[in-house]
Amino acid sequence: MNADTSMTVIKLDQISKRYGSKEALSHATLEVPAGTVFAVLGENGAGKTTMIRILTGYLKPDSGTATVLGMNCEQQSLEIRRRIGYVSDSPALYEWMKPEEIGWFTSAFYGPGFPEAYLSLLAEFDVPTGIKIKSLSKGQRAKVALALATAHDPELLILDEPTSGLDPMVRRHFLESMVKRAASGRTVLLSSHQISEVERVADWVAIVHAGKVKIVQRLEDLKSSTCIVTATLDHSDAAYPLPPGNVLTEASNARQIRWVVMNLDDQAMDGFRNQPCFAHVVVTSPTLEDIFVAVCDHRATRPRSYHDESRTQEVAS
The missing domain is CATH 3.30.70 (Alpha-Beta Plaits)
Structure with missing residues (x-):
């Protein structure tokens, strides 16, 4: 791997967040090194999605600080979202568009080369063009979301339960994509409760339980x-x-x-x-x-x- 893994791409420092009486995150602290697949592993409701919403600037923490690519997640959220890629478990897509049309629409937010890279990814993922997104299968829509999130070659790709409900072949596409991106020096943050998938692809693992980060360690070191x-x-x-x-x-x-x-x-x-x-x-x-x-x-x-x-x-x- 050519990336300098001594660089920190994501940093959470004592992040806490409550929803009423429920504590979603409690003094969460972790650092994500560059050029790795970093998995945040936890059961449903553990606080993983809250963490991602804070990192992408959609949610303000009650206390603590968070940075992505050296930028403050509260103060520079628009620039963070421009420079990263993000795929959720239920991607929001304009279903009345065709896959090639949504790529053209999205290209307005990025630099030159996005449309060509996007169409190349659609072909690589075997996504059909010429039909509306609403007619695609769930797996094909997930591939469209992944192509949109990576066509600008982001420094960081955030995946929030991306393979939930997908068939084995589509899941394999996602997993292979993560490993390829890390091998090219990019960073992947994978939020998941699918332990077998995490074990296959992750370099680092953070285990989150009831809003608390219990463990942060290289997977190989953790197991040994x-x-x-x-x-x-x-x-x-x-x-x-x-x-x-x-x-x-x-x-x-x-x-x-x-x-x-x-x-x-x-x-x-x-x-x-x-x-x-x-x-x-x-x-x-x-x-x-x-x-x-x-x-x-x-x-x-x-x-x-x-x-x-x-x-x-x-x-x-």
Whole structure:
């Protein structure tokens, strides 16, 4: 990758936003490096769309500051929107227009070369021309929105649940497009609750839960620093210690105990394995879904070493 990933494209600093009594974002802080696919992962209602609306200047935060491409999101929102691309889960398109007509209409907002680049993208995405947008399938309309958002080659592309409800082939088009843009030095911010898609394309992951940014880390580092420890007790009522590390969750089934652990102390594991209460101890690698559930599931059992508030941002890089 040729991009200088030391550059920050997006910065949120202690952003908070309420809708009445509901806290949509609480002191959210993160930085998005250039030339990466940066995924914001969270369940529906976690605060992802509120974050994007603040970044694009459509929503004013109650407190904190946000910048995109070095510009203040409140004071320079028009310039930000001119320089980025944005695709939502339900793109607003003039359905009485044809795909080529909406490209001509949109080109008035951008510089020379937009119409040609847009038509080239339509051909690449196999979008038919000559028919009205209202006659296109949902996947074809999504491709039109993606072509409109990227024909001016934006420095930053923001995707808010872009593949929701799309068929597998269209989703693949979107995912391939994200990777290609990052490889060319551009930056993609992907907001999603589709964990498998995030795991396929993301360089960085921020996990958001109930308006709070819980984790910001390179995906590769996050997975390598987290493990699943499974122990079989010598007998079902035996007392046992916790694994040496930051234990996120604990689950038990008869004699078997399962922990999701961050930053496991490998040197201390020999002593842990040799505890007389354990008949067997196994350490395995987690999926991103395992980590996400451990961080976000309010039904998960939190062991005595886990303190939710102190974990916010503690693994941020």
